[in-house]
Amino acid sequence: MNFEELALCEEVLEGLRAMNFKEATPVQEKAIPIILQKKDVIACAQTGTGKTAAFILPLLHNLQTEGQNTDGIKAIIMAPTRELAQQIDMQMEGFSYFLPFSSVAVYGGNDSQAWDVQKRGLQKGADVVIATPGRLLSHINLYKIDFSQVQYFILDEADRMLDMGFYDDIMLIAKQLPKDRQTIMFSATMPPKIRKLAKSILNTPEEIHIAVSRPPESIIQTAFICYENQKSKLVKHLFSTQEPNKVILFSSSKLKVKETTKELRRMGFSVGEMHSDLEQSQREHVMHEFKNNRINILVATDIVSRGIDIDDITLVINYDVPYEVEDYVHRIGRTARAGDEGMSITFVSVEEQYRFKQIEDFLGKDIYKIPIPEELGEAPQYEPEKHRMKRSFPGKGKKGNFGKKPGNNKRPNRNNK
The missing domain is CATH 3.40.50.300 (P-loop containing nucleotide triphosphate hydrolases)
Known part of the structure; x- marks a missing residue:
């Protein structure tokens, strides 16, 4: 109209x-x-x-x-x-x-x-x-x-x-x-x-x-089925032969953002973090450094991510599986902008398998699972129904609402992200 x-x-x-x-x-x-x-x-x-x-x-x-x-x-x-x-x-x-x-x-x-x-x-x-x-x-x-x-x-x-x-x-x-x-x-x-x-x-x-729109076909969506303790090793493996450039790594909590940032810095990566504990001047400095390629990997929460508007993101990593399909679509939509192609990789731990399967159901397709490198050890089988957690997911909601997060019966802390 x-x-x-x-x-x-x-x-x-x-x-x-x-x-x-x-x-x-x-x-x-x-x-x-x-x-x-x-x-x-x-x-x-x-x-x-x-x-x-x-x-x-x-x-x-x-x-x-x-x-x-x-x-x-x-x-x-x-x-x-x-x-x-x-x-x-x-x-x-x-x-x-x-x-x-x-x-x-x-x-x-x-x-x-x-x-x-x-x-x-x-x-x-x-x-x-x-x-x-x-x-x-x-x-x-x-x-x-x-x-x-x-x-x-x-x-x-x-x-x-x-x-x-x-x-x-x-x-x-x-x-x-x-x-x-x-x-x-x-x-x-x-x-x-x-x-x-x-x-x-x-x-x-x-x-x-308004129905949630699906990600554009220009985004190559992939995943690793892994154990939680293999996630940081996977990041190291991904960039062992090629230096990261304009990569955003998303996590659902600010605590995990902080821990992951420290871990990646110990590995020698140029990393910045974005979460609600930072002053605005700190956020602006991090974004300036990221835009100008002085930071290669930006680790961010979902809430702060809504202010990120950069066209040349090459890769989005979901360090953990988001609780809502909207968050998944929004996260990976940071790449493949302005007509470019892009790639997303989601790390799926055992506890997150059923949540990831719900995202696949929404997309109407199976996301390609990359085999775990042998040097990182054995990977778990992808058996989402086996790992379904009724306590965390009392029922599928409409329009991609997958139900409450664990502990959602309590008043959330405004500083938790």
Whole structure:
């Protein structure tokens, strides 16, 4: 569908034309008409589907057509990380070029001058506030902010925010807002915790589901079936004859990222690490070194990985199998960008075999298993059904949601990734 068919106001369409946006993606085609009707929405859509424009465009349209000239915050957009907040802020700036609305991005990891800019935006009533939950709550706790005119509350990557432990923060922020508002929630997965949040803050929402897209055929997908203690040796073997270049190695926890980084450095590799314990200046330094080939292997968590946007990644290694199919697709999608080919290798331990089989089921094909080199010892047999862990996987969810992670009955720590 063409954007011209979506009943958006001329000022929004002008911005789209200037940015050469013509065809709407499926999530935009489904979400925009519903948001224009000012109904609450819960949308299941992964990164890369165009979901940011799916809520920014109708938000700008509604603000423009309401014709209210009063000062004050009219919309709050929540995002889990500084990197995503920056991306949303950039898109807001582009799409609103022909519109009179102001916005302020509120996130941590910066200096006192940035804090002052954020404070001025919040107190003087920027039209749109784009914020991470923790940073916005810090401002709320220190001085009074007028939220009485907020009409739109948007949560992007809601599942990530809950994984990071922001449930209570989101609820505290929601209580500050008028009850008579439009609430929009985007999430890559729809587990019970998201349903609980939606029930708490949304009012009879319309539901949208966009199927998870499969990785492009330009990515050669492979795997090693191995024991856990063989994984670091496999990395050493892979680069024993050829030096790594622009390789990202993903792990699901920051503890494992730290341990793996130390292990690879002991082996003599040039390695950088990316996780939530780093200050923003440290993250930016690591990314700069990686982009300029002074770091050959970047070890990262899934959460931080969403801010990685580099076109010439040659190889993605899944050091462990992700819990969600969306994470697998997102991880390996870091390679084979801009029309290039790429390769992914997943290390599958005994305990991870059933989880990996679920990914294969989603892809509709068997991923090629590379034989373990003889010098690394005997490898386990690939018997996923035998290693099925009912405690970890109470049932397959929809749209690639494989069920809860072990220990998901507890409130997650926001610093666990």
